[in-house]
Amino acid sequence: MAEPLALRFHKSLYLGDAVRRAAERFAALGAITLGESDADWLVSAVPLRESVRARLGDELSNHALFETILARKGIST
Amino acid sequence: MSDETPDNGVTTELGERRVRFSVDESIYDLDVVMGAAYLFIDRCYVYLDREADRRVQVVLRTRAAASEDELHALAGHFANELLNQALRKQIGESNARLREFIMARALFSAEGPSTIDRLLAELDAEEMASDDLDIPVPWEKTPGG
Incomplete structure (x- = not known):
């Protein structure tokens, strides 16, 4: 089984709903669980295939930022 | 690097x-x-x-x-x-204040006659309806009659 990918998104920069939506969007590529610490939204992702590991982290992070920016502008996806 | x-x-x-x-x-x-x-x-x-x-x-x-x-x-x-x-x-x-001003002007002019025009019209109507001295005017007497 692949090692989980640990991502974190600072709460002052990323919206929790945005991170959750991004995780849902990429759920087909791995087993994704959400959590939080005092400062960060935490995402743990176990990719279904090792080949998508790096892309999964990059794409999920990008999408979380995209969703955050849209939400800050008052645009829902 | x-x-x-x-x-x-x-x-x-x-x-x-x-x-x-x-x-x-x-x-x-x-x-x-x-x-x-x-x-x-x-x-x-x-x-x-x-x-x-x-x-x-x-x-x-x-x-x-x-x-x-x-x-x-x-x-x-x-x-x-x-x-x-x-x-x-x-x-x-x-530009925010300028935008607000332009928007306010657009809304103001879109609502029809200005407040002053409406007020003058109301005063005219009141003046026509009331006769404070209540002077009776015989219906037979017409100007020049």
Whole structure:
């Protein structure tokens, strides 16, 4: 089984709903669980295939930022 | 790869396919940073982190292999976009009162006769309806009759 990918998104920069939506969007590529610490939204992702590991982290992070920016502008996806 | 401070004063740290630098929020607020980041999401992977209070760390990661020059150029373009977004925001804020005035004028003129016109019309109507002296006027007597 692949090692989980640990991502974190600072709460002052990323919206929790945005991170959750991004995780849902990429759920087909791995087993994704959400959590939080005092400062960060935490995402743990176990990719279904090792080949998508790096892309999964990059794409999920990008999408979380995209969703955050849209939400800050008052645009829902 | 290396850490460098180019002439624009932005300290960049280069890694494989990655350039990292920090933005001072007292110069570029978070809306400005987000506005610039939005324009780079299609070009590369963008990750933001909180480096310190009022400092945002920006990490740009290219989708394909990139040379040091290309990474520096990417950071430079982002810095330019920060300036562009800050200017747009400043212009938007300075024009806000003018926009409000134009909107108010448009709404005011769209509601029909002005308040003064309406008031004068009401006074005319009251004047026509009332006869304070209550002087009877025989119906037989007509002017010139």
